[in-house]
Amino acid sequence: MTEPGAGDGTRAVRAGLPEPRKYEPTLPGPVFAAHYHLPGEPSGPYTYGRDENPTWTLLERAIGELEAPDDPEGAGTVVFASGMAAISAVLFSQLSAGDAVVLPSDGYQALPLVREQLTAYGIEVRTAPTGGDAQLSELDGARLLWLETPSNPGLDVCDVRRLVTAAHARGALVAVDNTLATPLGQRPLELGADFSVASDTKGLTGHGDVLLGHVTARDGGRLAAVRRWRKITGAIPGPMEAWLAHRSLATLHLRVERQCANALALAEALAGRPEVTGLRYPGLPGDPSHPVAAAQMRRFGSVVSFTLPDRGRAERFLGELRLVDDATSFGGVRSTAERRGRWGGDAVPEGFVRFSVGAEDPEDLIADVLRALDAIA
């Protein structure tokens, strides 16, 4: 484990590594086991493969060090097969019939499906947009406040500390979907949240080849309920995915630094273009989210969003790009972009583009984007 004062790069390359042992690898390979040798009375740590796996244990320690570097022992992490598995685990393990929950109205596009399921189980669902503190008027009698900041795809930001204070004063727990920021961009537990939840399919693993999610929390009882939910639903990551994720953490700092710098450079280049409206990047000094983002985030993420005049122009723009794949998801080392309206569900204009900035050379990427914009003029 790295010292609490270590830098992000040092922590990223060492996170979760076991004590060095002669003839053992630095990062042990994936452990493939449905069951473990277990003579006599059954007791942990490793009994059956749906309950625990040593490869998860190392990854969970690593993510815990990144989410709570000041107190990694005091926080626990549970990894899941996907971000949605992690989100569902918090919602369904912490809420029961008769409870009320406040969800973002402008968050991840699967949340409306979750909302239907929560309602079917007798949980009252209220919604509020991410920006503007509208959550405050929905908190009375609520059991859980769910925040997604920056929100996907609108990139609005809310003041986590302020909302946590208000929620805790009313007895409500707070969970933050930290997918877009990653723990190098923002540490929700340090801002007072009870749960930091993420889809690690995105920036945390960063190569577009693994689905994974995690939940980090300080309260052992609440985390035990989340772990129990994983066992009940079997929403477990494969050992290979867990190992790939751990291996990817070694480059997290390098990737995030490069991608955030590229995202800012792209946003600055787009800001001067007449066909671009509604440009959003929380790291851009003039962005409406910037003041709150600057106060609680350490890096501003790899996603830039903007609107082109119409659907046709947005489609041609995506078709013209040579270094940027037309694909969904975000946070990967290869730039991708998509016209978000093609999915339905998000309240965005037809020409709205969500751009996930990769680790290319910024000159090449920006030249490609400006060339594609010129081509659709």
Ligand SMILES: *Cc1c(COP(=O)(O)O)cnc(C)c1O
């Ligand atoms: C992608 C995403 C999810 C869902 O993650 P999966 O790994 O696809 O299940 C949840 N929240 C946000 C903000 C996301 O971007």
